[in-house]
Amino acid sequence: MSKRTANCPNCGAAIEFLWSSAVQTTCPFCKTILVRHDVDLEKVGVVGDLPPDCSPIQIGTEGIFQKKSFVVVGRILYEYERGNWNEWHLMFNDGASGWLADAQLDYAVSFLRKPPDPLPQSGNLDVGRTFQWFGGSYVVTTITEAKYVGVEGELPFQYWEKNVVPFADLRTSDARFATIDYSEETPLLFVGQSVEFPELQLKNVRLFENW
């Protein structure tokens, strides 16, 4: 895969893209949010410092999901009524883009998928509703109103000014997992799997004192 570099239009620091399809990144030095246009980077905003967060995952963490290795290249931190959760943007060794959710240390890996049927609008969705997708019965388990409170690193879309939007989590009887994300006009569907921490065989995780 092609690596490319550019300079931060704000502070001049060299920005190296880990993922060739990245649309947005943040300057690790000045925290400027940068959107990629062909060759140049455009400054579109600044992220404040991310609220203190204790996810064991960080940009640069490597791991394995379903026999494919990935590296963490970006992150969106969401905040909702009962705390925060992270969506870590994964770049797989075959160039695919995925997400690793860390919600209170419950982990799930998912991928953007075209919904088999048009997704209902958020107002028409209730906990308990079941969808037959990809050979599984996906049950809506939670609907959460959340907003993003920070971004970091490379993301596949421009994502830096969003309001509170609903997210619906769905699960199956065999621990498959899906999220309907209402942050775009057309809802997005992410489909994947609940995972146990050891399964991911993570390297370069954050270190915690006395642990």
Added chain:
Amino acid sequence: MPERGPAGPVTLSRALNCTGCGAGLEVRAAGHSLTIVCGHCGAVLDAKDPDFQILSRFDSKTQIKPKIPLGTRGKLEGIAFEVIGFQVRTITVEGVNYSWHEYLLFNPYQGFRYITEYNGHWNRVRTVGAIPQETTSGGKPAVKLGDRTFKHFQTARARTTYVLGEFPWHVRAGDTVDARDYVAPPFILSAEAGGGEVTWSLGEYTPGAEVWKAFKQKGGPPSASGIFANQPSPYAGRVGSMWKTWAAMMAGLLLVAIFFGVISSDDKVFSKQYRFFRGQGEPSYVTDVFELKGRTSDVVVEVRTDLNNAWAYFSYALINEETGQAFDFGREVSYYRDSEGSEGSQSDEAVIPSVPSGRYYLRVEPEMPEGSGVMEYTLIVRRDVPVSGFYWIAAAFLTLPPIFMLWRSMYFEGKRWQESDYATTSSDDD
């Protein structure tokens, strides 16, 4: 390439003083915990607030001491966990309160686990990322997770009645959830519904001694009383294996029976017809000599009479002609019948086990009550007859232990379900 991740280890613990009473407290999962509850004054502090503002208060009149103190570290399935929170939850069934203890465990990579304790019965518990499927088992509601079916045990409303330490959710005094428990010993699957969400968690029964060892506690765990919902039955596996052993032994017994049936010669060595009339002739007589051949085995002395609404008594002696060794025995034969049926039998068989080979004769002394008619009868002596009686007795003895084990097992299950919504003697019939 610039260093993107934060450098150096992150500190998750810090000391603080309770905003309510000034008592020394410790945060052990900073960044994850939303509330910290002071065990001294019951204040619920906002863990995300730099000033640790008080969100609410618990009635702290009674302080409950966790059996495993907060801050204790232990290993579960090889993974280190620290006890960071403790709560007591209570259900009320038919006016009686039942409380259990829950310990919240934390590992900054692996996440949260729980240990629960009720009357000395411990479970290690974790949330599950799958939705169990509703089904039925033996007419009872049940759920299926993976290939395991869990039977519904109890549904109750659980209140949080005491809290200590920190939690990754907002703890409030008097929080309630509707809890449904399903069991497949040693596992228990619980659904807790509250705030429009259902959380499923899977518990595994863990002997107190194992918990004590895992968390390096001094002394022994409190002894367990009663039988817990998902306590594995000590008989469950054994009943099955005992029946397997039983089946193997029965098969063996059958083979032995077939073997002796095949090798038994079953020789008729003597047969003769006689006539008896009370008071006529000598009371006793001896038969001709017959030869018993082969290995030491049984001898069957059979008598077939024409008795009708009468009885006779035969005193026998099987006597070895050469050694004089005698086998004495007596048999009663009686046969009665009327319009309603019959009783007894006109014939009789006596088995003399283990008779060595040799030349033998029988001394016979028949008796009948006064006024009896003539009795015609045939005496038959057979050698080395396969007998089934021994096998039936052996089979019965072999069957006793598994039956006993089955009974123990059923008794255990009865005690288990006595505590459930399906208790047989409960006056509650809704």
